[in-house]
Amino acid sequence: MRISEVARRAGVTAKTVRYYETLGLISPARLANGYRDYSEQDARMVREARALNRLGIPVEGTRPFLDCLAGGRDHADDCPSSLAGYRAAIDDLTVRIEALTARRATLTRHLRDAAYRNSHAARPGEEEDLVDDDDPRRLPLGLPVPEDDGAADHLTGLTLPALDLPSTAGGSVALHTPGPRRTVVYCYPLTGRPDTDVPEGWDAIPGARGCTAQACDFRDHHDDLVAAGAARVLGLSSQDTAYQREVTERLRLPFPMLSDTGHRLARLIGLPTFEAAGATLYKRITLIIRDGVIEHVFYPIFPPNEHAGQVLRWLHDNPA
Structure with a gap:
């Protein structure tokens, strides 16, 4: 041969x-x-x-x-x-795997240290400590504006079903529980983290970019929202509680986040969602709830970094 x-x-x-x-x-x-x-x-x-x-x-x-x-x-x-x-x-192979694992852990630690080094999100009055390019409340120019697709038209006046969702404050929160004052629930797709990339093409999806900026806006307006009649301000997404807890601690949010990993609220009342990178995410929408009923809906929302001010103006114009 x-x-x-x-x-x-x-x-x-x-x-x-x-x-x-x-x-x-x-x-x-x-x-x-x-x-x-x-x-x-x-x-x-x-x-x-x-x-x-x-x-x-x-x-x-x-x-x-x-x-x-x-x-x-x-x-x-x-x-x-x-x-x-x-x-x-x-x-x-065992020796090489152990060496690579140790190297990976070191690189991960360096990434987190570098990513979080300049990620401090200031409270009101601390803006002088921020460099503009590092301010999470700033959004890129030219983001696509979401259009009203009618996906929230059925929500106003809807009575919320019994549903408890895990909270970053511990335990769970029942949105349907009647109360003398209003609850503001803003639903968002996902918050980015300094050491984690957002899905590819994120900025091209109308209404996707701006979750951290929106959270900071609600943080900065929290006391005013409470004074205007909001008994509770709550964020809600499909991320798990551990992921959300990192965000609440890093941004020093004065309100809890609710986790709905199974999109139960979407199924029960038809909240709008979209697909990105193989995941189902909530579209940006805010519900004003009173006595277990959705009193008002903000949808679509743009720009997200000014939305808390929009909610505040509505509360002032529509006293309970």
């Missing part, structure tokens, strides 16, 4: 076959004219060496397996020396 045929059967190049031969892994016979004559066994040896090498075993480390085949065994790993080769390869 010629070298080209061996290479074809083994799925390698002729150069690889010659390399294995120089290492002594295969020893083709010689014809009378001096040409090499490769056998079926040589082709199998090359295939085995290639397969083992692709598993991470160095080419030199395949020798015990090939010797096992050369000794007449049916499988390359029928010999004790082959099992030792497996163990050596596993030990080598």
